[in-house]
Amino acid sequence: MNACDAAALEALVAEELPNERSKSVMAHVMECEACRTELAALRDERLRFATRAHRLSQVTQAADAATWNRVAAALVPQRRTAPASARRHALSASAIAAVVCVALGFAGYTTLFHHTSPIGGEPIAVELKVQGSTAPKVFTPPRELRGKSEVPVRDLADTAWVVSLSESPKVAVKMVGGELTVSTTKTAQGTVRVHVDQGADSIDADWMLLVEEDAGTGLRVELRCKKSSCGAAPSLSLEVDVPARSTLQLDAVDADLTVHDIVGRQVARTVSGNVVLEGSGNVDVHTTSGTVEVTGVGGESRVESVSGDVQLTGACGAGCTRDITTVSGDVTLDTEDQASYLLHYKTVSGELSGDQIQDRGSGDLRIGQGEGRVSVKTVSGGLTLE
């Protein structure tokens, strides 16, 4: 590069150049006054637009959420009218289910949810309940799940399964909309309840709820679309009771997650739902806009949030590490009497508040004896020590 190459400079700023090419361009820029001026102008231009984009994205969050609701609503009739064969199939399945229910009564309906395979070990109960449905409710007591069950959400009535698990099973839940609560079992059996907060007529026939055991070592509960596309998902309230030493993998969109007293590792990923974790296991939370509350977790905690606020309470002392990263979400940390950790904080433009904290972009603090380690990094989110 012997002369000022505007295209190369622009590609450099856009980070489109290979590493070696970037080095050669930068070497020329160091020697060329005109190129430095042009490069500064390009970077200034990029910064202006990036700042504008960031600011506008904050302003339009509510509008984007409202737009999503309309997008989701617009997609429902599309699926209902297009696949006529699928509709016939769904209607047939519903009709068959109704006939079986009528003909065989309670026990007959139950068999619709069963797949036969040997089970053993400690059982877990799963109860499903549909609220607001126009279809008549059918109560089903807990039963053993054999293999897996996959049923249309719109056809769900109150239902329960018993699933065999190990003492420290892997439990995976995927849901869209609604809320999930995970608690521990005091006995060998647990309970899961689902409420669908809308009428069956408004739920696409292709939305299925899968409940599956995994050879005595795990449990999977998943809301999923049977066909190639599904729009507005039904809002479910799901309660799952599992052994305290379970390992959790929770994935949710627009759903609130609450976990009580699980001591195994907990991984939660949400888009817009809130997350509340109460217990002592290691936690790993990723959220886009939902708030995150972690209480009483003394092990390893990692929380990443884009715009959701993060609050961590409970003693953090020896053996406790917490890493919190947000873009615009505010972070609140507990500094109660039992707290003992070293805090490192860094923010680009977030506000800092608390008796011990200095109003500057980054710093280190010793809380109590300084046995644990806490790191907080934000872009525009604030940090408060309480």
Next chain:
Amino acid sequence: MRRAQLGDATAFRWLFDRYASSVRRFATDLLRNADAADECTQETFVRAHRQLASLREPDKWKSWLFSTAHFVAREHRRKSQRTTSDENAPEQVDRALDPESALLGREADHLIDNALATLSEDRRAALLLRIDHGLGYEPIAQIMGWSLSKAKVEVHRARLSLRELVGAYVEGAS
């Protein structure tokens, strides 16, 4: 991306959350009307969902999405036959910042808005796709229906115009 193509609603919601703000900003900059941009954003994602399975190269999702947004915006423009005068410029309330920062932010945004408004719609779209949304010149050329060289020339001229207007303002203020 592939999960969304297979009908995974969670994946499509993720794509929406990731790109809705950018699509809205692009539509607002093109149509200069918040309500029209809102409709355009909605329609863009509805069409994207319907046609997602036909996208053969998932890596080109972003340029494909913006191509859809550009097409929808042009459709909207033709139907509404609205002008691009400053009276229709979007009014957005800044809730996220303190009053002083909000004032400075709005001023900076209005500076760019006004500079963009002086550009022709096509040139403005090309510039925004390049600078604001980070698309390469080849996707821009495809979206705009131009040759690659024309895309580069149009973006360059738009950039010079923008720089001149913003520079004049900054110098005047100082």
